[in-house]
Amino acid sequence: MVIGAGQAGLSAAYGLRRAGLAPGSGFVVLDGEDGPGGAWRHRWRTLRVDRAHRISSLPGLPFEPADRTRPAAEIVPAYFDAYERVYDLQVRRPVRVGAIRPAGPDLRVETDAGTWTTRALINATGTWTRPFRPRYPGAETFRGRQLHTVDYAGPEEFAGKRVVVVGGGTSAVQLLMEIATVAAATTWVTRRPPEFHEEPFDEDWGRTVVARVDERVRAGLPPQSVVSVTGLALTPEVRAAQAAGVLDRLPMFERITPEGVVWADGTAWAADVILWATGWRAALGHLAPLRLRSPGGGIAVDGTRVVADPRIHLVGYGPSASTIGANRAGQAAAREVVALLREPAAA
Numbered sequence: 001m002v003i004g005a006g007q008a009g010l011s012a013a014y015g016l017r018r019a020g021l022a023p024g025s026g027f028v029v030l031d032g033e034d035g036p037g038g039a040w041r042h043r044w045r046t047l048r049v050d051r052a053h054r055i056s057s058l059p060g061l062p063f064e065p066a067d068r069t070r071p072a073a074e075i076v077p078a079y080f081d082a083y084e085r086v087y088d089l090q091v092r093r094p095v096r097v098g099a100i101r102p103a104g105p106d107l108r109v110e111t112d113a114g115t116w117t118t119r120a121l122i123n124a125t126g127t128w129t130r131p132f133r134p135r136y137p138g139a140e141t142f143r144g145r146q147l148h149t150v151d152y153a154g155p156e157e158f159a160g161k162r163v164v165v166v167g168g169g170t171s172a173v174q175l176l177m178e179i180a181t182v183a184a185a186t187t188w189v190t191r192r193p194p195e196f197h198e199e200p201f202d203e204d205w206g207r208t209v210v211a212r213v214d215e216r217v218r219a220g221l222p223p224q225s226v227v228s229v230t231g232l233a234l235t236p237e238v239r240a241a242q243a244a245g246v247l248d249r250l251p252m253f254e255r256i257t258p259e260g261v262v263w264a265d266g267t268a269w270a271a272d273v274i275l276w277a278t279g280w281r282a283a284l285g286h287l288a289p290l291r292l293r294s295p296g297g298g299i300a301v302d303g304t305r306v307v308a309d310p311r312i313h314l315v316g317y318g319p320s321a322s323t324i325g326a327n328r329a330g331q332a333a334a335r336e337v338v339a340l341l342r343e344p345a346a347a
C-alpha cells in the first residue's frame, strides 16, 4: 500500500506498477485530498511554475507545461491528474489514514473510509498537513491576525497593514518580498541570521545537502529543513529586496503583546499581522501506534527503509523531501517492497 499521492507517492506507485503489481489489487494508493496534486493543490496562487525552485518530472512522463507563468497550484495538479490516468494508478480519495497498527505479519490501516490490511507500506504523506508554529509568550493576547504559510492566499489582503514575517526559509523570503510591495510596513525576524548562497545550486551542491540530511535520518534524528543546510538563493529579486531594505532581518522577539511584538531589550514593533513562515514537520502521526521513533526523536531510516520495521518505507522524508528526491526514493522503495513481497512469508 502507498499512502499519499504527491510526487513521492506517485513515483512509488509507478515503481510498483513497473515491477508487475496491478494497480487497485496488487497495490492500493490512498490519498487524503479531494483531487490530484498532493500539497501543490494548496500552494499560494502567486507561486508560479517559473518561480518555484525546480519542479522535476515524475518518472516516465515529462513535465512540460505550455505556460510556466501559471500558478503551480493549477499546473502541477493537472500534470498529476494526467499522470494518474496515463498509468492507471487508481488512487482512492479522499481517504484519510488515521492509524496504522501491527496485525501479526501484516499492518492494519485504519481510515475514514474503512480498514485495509497490507504486508508492506510506502508512506508518502509529506509535510503540508502538519504546519509548525513555535510558541511565544503572549501569542494568545495578540489583537491582530496570526496566520501560517499554509493560510497565505496572496499579498492583497496585507495592503496597508503592518506585518511581521517570522522564519528563515525560502517561503518566508518569498512571502515577505510579495507582501512588502503592498504593506504599510514589514519586519522580518528569524532565529538565526539568514545565510544567502552565492553559488548556483548545482548537482554537486545538491549531493552535499542530501548527504547531510541523510546522515541525520540514518541516525534517527528529526530531518532538518533543506534551507538550513543550503542557505537561501541569492536571486536578482532577493538582491533587489536587500537593496530596498526589505530583507533587513532582526533576531527573534521575546514576546507578543496585544499590539505587536517586543524584544528582550524592550524595543516594540506595532503590528496588525504576524505571519508564521516557520515551516512544517513530517506528517507521520498515523504511524505512532507502530512506535518507530528512535530516542533522537526521528524515525531512523536506511535509504527509505525504516530500520525498526523493514515492511515500512518513508519517501519524501528527510533527504528525499524534494520533487527530484521523491522520484528516486519512490522508485527505490518500490523495488525493495517488491523484493520483500517475493520473500517467503515468515513461518
Ligand code: FAD
Pocket: 003, 004, 005, 006, 007, 008, 009, 030, 031, 032, 033, 037, 038, 039, 040, 043, 052, 053, 054, 055, 056, 095, 096, 097, 098, 124, 125, 126, 127, 128, 129, 171, 283, 286, 315, 316, 317, 320, 321, 322, 323, 324, 326
Ligand atoms: P505532498 O505533495 O505533500 O503529498 C503528500 C500527500 O499525502 C498529500 O496528498 C496529502 O494529502 C496526503 N496525506 C497526508 N497525510 C495523509 C493521511 N494521513 N492519509 C491520507 N493521505 C495523507 N520541491 C522541489 O523540488 N521544487 C520546488 O519548487 C519546491 N517548492 C516548494 C514550495 C513550497 C512552498 C514547499 C512547502 C515545498 C516545496 N518543495 C519543492 C518541496 C516539495 O514540495 C516536496 O518535497 C514534494 O513535492 C513533496 O511531495 P510529497 O509527495 O512528499 O508530499
